[in-house]
Amino acid sequence: xxxxxxxxxxxxxxxxxxxxxxxxxxxxxxxxxxxxxxxxxxxxxxxxxxxxxxxxxxxxxxxxxxxxxxxxxxxxxxxxxxxxxxxxxxxxxxxxxxxxxxxxxxxxxxxxxxxxxxxxxxxxxxxxxxxxxxxxxxxxxxxxxxxxxxxxxxxxxxxxxxxxxxxxxxxxxxxxxxxxxxxxxxxxxxxxxxxxxxxxxxxxxxxxxxxxxxxxxxxxxxxxxxxxxxxxxxxxxxxxxxxxxxxxxxxxxxxxxxxxxxxxxxxxxxxxxxxxxxxxxxxxxxxxxxxxxxxxxxxxxxxxxxxx
Amino acid sequence: xxxxxxxxxxxxxxxxxxxxxxxxxxxxxxxxxxxxxxxxxxxxxxxxxxxxxxxxxxxxxxxxxxxxxxxxxxxxxxxxxxxxxxxxxxxxxxxxxxxxxxxxxxxxxxxxxxxxxxxxxxxxxxxxxxxxxxxxxxxxxxxxxxxxxxxxxxxxxxxxxxxxxxxxxxxxxxxxxxxxxxxxxxxxxxxxxxxxxxxxxxxxxxxxxxxxxxxxxxxxxxxxxxxxxxxxxxxxxxxxxxxxxxxxxxxxxxxxxxxxxxxxxxxxxxxxxxxxxxxxxxxxxxxxxxxxxxxxxxxxxxxxxxxxxxxxxxxxxxxxxxxxxxxxxxxxxxxxxxxxxxxxxxxxxxxxxxxxxxxxxxxxxxxxxxxxxxxxxxxxxxxxxxxxxxxxxxxxxxxxxxxxxxxxxxxxxxxxxxxxxxxxxxxxxxxxxxxxxxxxxxxxxxxxxxxxxxxxxxxxxxxxxxxxxxxxxxxxxx
Numbered sequence: 001x002x003x004x005x006x007x008x009x010x011x012x013x014x015x016x017x018x019x020x021x022x023x024x025x026x027x028x029x030x031x032x033x034x035x036x037x038x039x040x041x042x043x044x045x046x047x048x049x050x051x052x053x054x055x056x057x058x059x060x061x062x063x064x065x066x067x068x069x070x071x072x073x074x075x076x077x078x079x080x081x082x083x084x085x086x087x088x089x090x091x092x093x094x095x096x097x098x099x100x101x102x103x104x105x106x107x108x109x110x111x112x113x114x115x116x117x118x119x120x121x122x123x124x125x126x127x128x129x130x131x132x133x134x135x136x137x138x139x140x141x142x143x144x145x146x147x148x149x150x151x152x153x154x155x156x157x158x159x160x161x162x163x164x165x166x167x168x169x170x171x172x173x174x175x176x177x178x179x180x181x182x183x184x185x186x187x188x189x190x191x192x193x194x195x196x197x198x199x200x201x202x203x204x205x206x207x208x209x210x211x212x213x214x215x216x217x218x219x220x221x222x223x224x225x226x227x228x229x230x231x232x233x234x235x236x237x238x239x240x241x242x243x244x245x246x247x248x249x250x251x252x253x254x255x256x257x258x259x260x261x262x263x264x265x266x267x268x269x270x271x272x273x274x275x276x277x278x279x280x281x282x283x284x285x286x287x288x289x290x291x292x293x294x295x296x297x298x299x300x301x302x303x304x305x306x307x308x
Numbered sequence: 309x310x311x312x313x314x315x316x317x318x319x320x321x322x323x324x325x326x327x328x329x330x331x332x333x334x335x336x337x338x339x340x341x342x343x344x345x346x347x348x349x350x351x352x353x354x355x356x357x358x359x360x361x362x363x364x365x366x367x368x369x370x371x372x373x374x375x376x377x378x379x380x381x382x383x384x385x386x387x388x389x390x391x392x393x394x395x396x397x398x399x400x401x402x403x404x405x406x407x408x409x410x411x412x413x414x415x416x417x418x419x420x421x422x423x424x425x426x427x428x429x430x431x432x433x434x435x436x437x438x439x440x441x442x443x444x445x446x447x448x449x450x451x452x453x454x455x456x457x458x459x460x461x462x463x464x465x466x467x468x469x470x471x472x473x474x475x476x477x478x479x480x481x482x483x484x485x486x487x488x489x490x491x492x493x494x495x496x497x498x499x500x501x502x503x504x505x506x507x508x509x510x511x512x513x514x515x516x517x518x519x520x521x522x523x524x525x526x527x528x529x530x531x532x533x534x535x536x537x538x539x540x541x542x543x544x545x546x547x548x549x550x551x552x553x554x555x556x557x558x559x560x561x562x563x564x565x566x567x568x569x570x571x572x573x574x575x576x577x578x579x580x581x582x583x584x585x586x587x588x589x590x591x592x593x594x595x596x597x598x599x600x601x602x603x604x605x606x607x608x609x610x611x612x613x614x615x616x617x618x619x620x621x622x623x624x625x626x627x628x629x630x631x632x633x634x635x636x637x638x639x640x641x642x643x644x645x646x647x648x649x650x651x652x653x654x655x656x657x658x659x660x661x662x663x664x665x666x667x668x669x670x671x672x673x674x675x676x677x678x679x680x681x682x683x684x685x686x687x688x689x690x691x692x693x694x695x696x697x698x699x700x701x702x703x704x705x706x707x708x709x710x711x712x713x714x715x716x717x718x719x720x721x722x723x724x725x726x727x728x729x730x731x732x733x734x735x736x737x738x739x740x741x742x743x744x745x746x747x748x749x750x751x752x753x754x755x756x757x758x759x760x761x762x763x764x765x766x767x768x769x770x771x772x773x774x775x776x777x778x779x780x781x782x783x784x785x786x
Contacts, residue, residue: 012559012562013562045551048414050410050413050414050547050548050551051547051548051551052548070416070418073414073415073416074416076414078410078411078414080410080411080414081410082407082410083407084406084407084408084409084410084411084412085408086327086331086408088331088334088335089327089330089331093330097323097327098411098415100323101323101412101415101416101417102415102416103416142411145411
């Protein structure tokens with residue numbers, strides 16, 4: 001579990017992180033989104049007890065980041081912004097080294113390393129030096145390093161960066177498994193589609209402050225309004241639009257199509273369909289207009305910049 | 309820390325050391341110079357020793373050959389450990405530049421484990437090369453000219469080599485953990501290379517002079533320095549600074565703000581400043597004050613004990629004439645006047661400025677030595693007085709006490725502040741950076757210097773110019 005309250009970090013005169021309060025439960029994935037320089041990496045570094053908070057507190061896996069840094073670091077698997085590999089080493093000895101740093105017994109760390117290398121399709125490259133790896137392979141190895149000691153908390157900075165689609169899917173599946181396994185996961189990413197797919201909670205950070213947080217669905221509802229439905233009929237609607245405007249808010253209409261807002265789709269959509277049925281107007285499709293996390297993010301960030 | 313905790317820390321540190329050593333052995337750019345220095349250089353020194361011994365023997369100067377051989381033994385041991393500086397300088401900052409430091413800092417390794425691990429990794433290969441080089445050199449000498457060192461000399465050279473390596477590595481690791489680039493670390497390495505160059509020259513003089521006993525004292529001094537540097541390195545090691553700082557820059561505005569806040573505090577007005585800042589600063593200087601008082605007292609005793617060894621051609625009768633003539637000359641030069649007081653004050657301030665400068669670069673040690681010198685002279689002259697039957701206490705009371713009542717406390721206060729300033733880099737206050745800690749110590753030095761030392765020295769200068777000569781003339785002038 002991760003809990004923070006008023007977490008802040010000041011470097012000389014610059015406030016890099018300002019009053020960040022969040023909670024990530026076991027079995028939850030939080031996606032931390034924000035523009036470059038927003039304070040995501042600084043926040044992650046405080047959660048790994050590499051940086052000390054200037055104000056506020058944070059607890060990771062029950063350990064206070066300022067008072068019990070060793071406990072925090074032993075409980076956290078970190079995929080850092082830069083993968084930071086030792087290029088003259090091979091993957092097995094690299095993982096063996098980090099396994100030893102994390103206190104794993106020799107047999108356990110060898111077994112775990114072999115499993116993870118196999119899982120992420122890296123077993124065949126075991127004989128090469130890390131300096132010969134591609135960017136994607138280095139990223140995968142760094143992720144394996146973060147997973148090696150089976151930590152209860154994972155902090156992953158751009159986990160699928162530079163990966164091919166197949167590898168990226170492997171990583172996303174692994175994150176989903178970690179969530180199912182009741183791990184606490186925080187991912188920093190610019191890949192909004194991935195964040196939407198994986199995250200239970202989204203926190204958008206800008207200039208060190210969290211400007212909005214919530215589940216993807218809640219954020220869409222709050223910031224983009226009620227779900228938008230598109231109905232396409234096989235025949236003209238013949239003035240049915242005026243008839244329906246007492247049921248739903250019509251956003252736009254054409255001769256044979258309709259865009260409307262449905263705060264309660266489960267109740268309102270059957271009503272709409274009932275009306276069309278009564279008017280003997282055949283329906284081709286009724287579907288929710290997809291609204292992406294990108295829409296939410298851009299709206300939030302642009303609004304914040306406008307206020308500033 | 310208990311023994312088992314220490315062993316746990318050490319064995320954890322070895323995880324880092326083993327990885328680093330394996331990595332070094334894979335770097336041919338490191339291995340080749342070490343091999344060359346280990347094997348080729350001792351053979352070259354062997355050849356040099358043989359040629360030199362034969363050459364000087366032709367002119368009956370065998371002593372030069374006898375002194376050269378142990379000296380080259382020391383050189384053969386030292387050269388490979390100069391390689392250790394390169395490894396140590398890039399131990400932390402090199403990883404930072406290669407972006408491999410953060411995963412290490414994010415691991416459960418403690419600061420001490422990381423630090424010791426890196427230090428051992430920087431030290432062991434060059435030390436092994438040094439011992440091997442010494443072995444090759446000695447084997448060559450034994451085979452060619454049948455020369456063997458005494459056990460004491462061998463222990464001395466091996467110990468010196470080991471401790472010198474540890475001092476260089478400790479210093480280099482401190483630098484590596486404080487800078488933001490390998491380039492900056494290499495530039496700052498001058499602060500290690502230059503003193504060691506001077507040290508080696510000093511050791512060579514000692515060895516050619518065959519004062520091998522002095523080398524044991526050099527060894528003791530180096531062991532103390534190594535302990536200080538290791539402690540300093542561990543105290544200053546800061547994950548946040550290592551990772552967070554990317555640019556070395558001097559922020560004069562921020563520095564002035566820190567200095568000003570520490571100097572003036574919340575005081576409004578002179579008396580509030582003395583009460584709120586100056587006197588509490590003096591209380592904080594309790595330990596350095598005790599050290600300085602002890603050092604200056606020891607200086608007097610040392611000077612006094614050296615008087616019989618270096619006796620001046622004085623007699624009690626001649627003392628009277630000398631005192632009168634000296635008093636007349638002083639008056640002639642206008643010394644016994646406010647102008648003389650001004651000259652004395654400027655001289656004292658200059659001496660204290662030099663002491664401050666020296667102390668800032670020597671952890672305060674050189675300033676203590678400099679401040680001891682005049683009192684050692686006082687003790688020496690007191691001893692001379694005792695030798696000619698004049699009471700040393702009377703000498704002290706007449707020549708020193710009138711202005712010494714103000715000047716000696718000024719020297720003790722100033723010396724304590726300088727000692728604190730020099731030592732501030734060893735362990736900054738908790739939560740403060742090295743720079744902040746130094747600025748705060750500088751503010752303390754400024755408070756003591758301006759608030760207490762300068763007024764005391766002004767009073768002492770007036771007394772020394774206007775009162776002491778009259779008292780001396782009255783007591784010793786007849």
